[in-house]
Amino acid sequence: MTQKSIHLNLFVHGRGHHEAGWRHPRATRLALTDIRYYESLAKKAEDGKFDSIFFADALALNEGIGHVAGGALEPLTTVAAMAAATRHIGFIATASTTYYEPFNLARLFASLDHITNGRVGWNIVTSWVRGANQNFGIDTQPLHEDRYDRAYDFVEAVLKLWDSWAEDAVADDPQQAVYARTDRIAAINHAGRHVKVAGPLNIARGPQGRPVLVQAGSSPTGIRFAARHAEAVFTAHLEKSTAAAFYTELKAAARQAGRSSDQVVVLPGISPVIGSTDEEALRTWNELNELTDPQVGLTRLSDRFGGFDFSHLDLDRVLTLNDFPDPTTVQAAKSRAVVITGLVARERLTLRQLLHRLAGARGHFTLAGTPQRIADTIEDWVRSGAADGFNVMPPVLPGHLDDFVEHVVPLLQKKGLFRREYESSTLRGHYGLDAVPSRWTENERQEVAIAV
Numbered sequence: 001m002t003q004k005s006i007h008l009n010l011f012v013h014g015r016g017h018h019e020a021g022w023r024h025p026r027a028t029r030l031a032l033t034d035i036r037y038y039e040s041l042a043k044k045a046e047d048g049k050f051d052s053i054f055f056a057d058a059l060a061l062n063e064g065i066g067h068v069a070g071g072a073l074e075p076l077t078t079v080a081a082m083a084a085a086t087r088h089i090g091f092i093a094t095a096s097t098t099y100y101e102p103f104n105l106a107r108l109f110a111s112l113d114h115i116t117n118g119r120v121g122w123n124i125v126t127s128w129v130r131g132a133n134q135n136f137g138i139d140t141q142p143l144h145e146d147r148y149d150r151a152y153d154f155v156e157a158v159l160k161l162w163d164s165w166a167e168d169a170v171a172d173d174p175q176q177a178v179y180a181r182t183d184r185i186a187a188i189n190h191a192g193r194h195v196k197v198a199g200p201l202n203i204a205r206g207p208q209g210r211p212v213l214v215q216a217g218s219s220p221t222g223i224r225f226a227a228r229h230a231e232a233v234f235t236a237h238l239e240k241s242t243a244a245a246f247y248t249e250l251k252a253a254a255r256q257a258g259r260s261s262d263q264v265v266v267l268p269g270i271s272p273v274i275g276s277t278d279e280e281a282l283r284t285w286n287e288l289n290e291l292t293d294p295q296v297g298l299t300r301l302s303d304r305f306g307g308f309d310f311s312h313l314d315l316d317r318v319l320t321l322n323d324f325p326d327p328t329t330v331q332a333a334k335s336r337a338v339v340i341t342g343l344v345a346r347e348r349l350t351l352r353q354l355l356h357r358l359a360g361a362r363g364h365f366t367l368a369g370t371p372q373r374i375a376d377t378i379e380d381w382v383r384s385g386a387a388d389g390f391n392v393m394p395p396v397l398p399g400h401l402d403d404f405v406e407h408v409v410p411l412l413q414k415k416g417l418f419r420r421e422y423e424s425s426t427l428r429g430h431y432g433l434d435a436v437p438s439r440w441t442e443n444e445r446q447e448v449a450i451a452v
């Protein structure tokens, strides 16, 4: 069997993914608005040869801010600052198709692609968080289906904008007084169902041409979207079997959409608590759970179900599915509601136990154990066809990232599963993704405007 090389992304989230991580002694005491904190995480992840570091984003203040550290820096500006502090690692920044306009988004990412020398990717989100609409003058949250409908139109316009300059459009020839070959730059005249953009973009094509497209839709609608556009996919699973089913479904959907399945890299979340023995790791895990507050957990659970009220439920009664709304009716992140109700259906959990299970990484796979156990589990998921790599979500930052880089990465390298040195200079290269040539050529001048 040929050796499969895996991919690792660091998901940065506050002072760690565990709800109580920010209170742990191994969490940073730097402010969440201090760029040095993010620079040090990026450098550590680069020491560990990670493919990328990822910044999520929500366009409304988290209601739980009173008791959980949050309110971090805006992703795109953060990435711009961190480019100078690193040389190899890629950056994935989140931006919303519901609340941005294609022109400013395409321009921001084209700029970032230049600033980072081809190390940027866009996490395409439709914004599931309630309340964001009110920050943009929209009275009610757009429905899940409608958000995705706009996302298709939006991404199409962005791709056209990125292709509106041919690779050789900039002549920059002072002798001949020709800066740009204007016949190599074209308007896009995109008029879709939701967005209308004339173009062309006002910045030259970036080093990657197209920044890497990342997405995390896992509902049937989300999977269709990912199959059409995503080159890397984040996904949340509590066990290998559902991750493997998702993996198979997404790769098949990509093939059906006319794409090669190896051009869609699937990265489930893993939140590892590492100890020198399994018992020590479990002790850390329990310590973290003891620091949680059920009121904080209840607010987060309610958010996941679009504001549904769970506060009347007894914390120590075993839950049934009747305690939850039908996940298919949820207008937030549908697939996460399915993950949570699936857990309730499988295991006889009380509300308190469910909140503890979700405190770690909000419905992602959590694992407490030795470095060997973590490395073996990663290998097992990859070899079983459940993952191409992982979205690493340390419960406490930077402490648990340090553990992962120092103790798990060397084991993955020893297994021949993970790079020892960077072999490419772009994010596209790290993920083994093909270059995407501009669809702009002399003969196909109209192509940019018509076909995507």
Ligand SMILES: Cc1cc2nc3c(=O)[nH]c(=O)nc-3n(C[C@H](O)[C@H](O)[C@H](O)COP(=O)(O)O)c2cc1C
Pocket (backbone or CB within 6 Å): 011, 055, 056, 057, 058, 094, 124, 125, 126, 127, 128, 129, 215, 216, 217, 218, 219, 220, 221, 222, 223, 234, 235, 236, 269, 332, 333, 334, 335, 336, 391
């Ligand atoms: C690892 C991961 C990171 C995500 N980051 C964001 C984010 O930064 N902002 C956001 O609005 N949604 C984010 N989401 C939510 C997804 O964009 C999507 O709404 C969610 O996975 C549910 O998919 P579905 O809407 O197809 O059910 C993230 C999801 C995952 C799994």
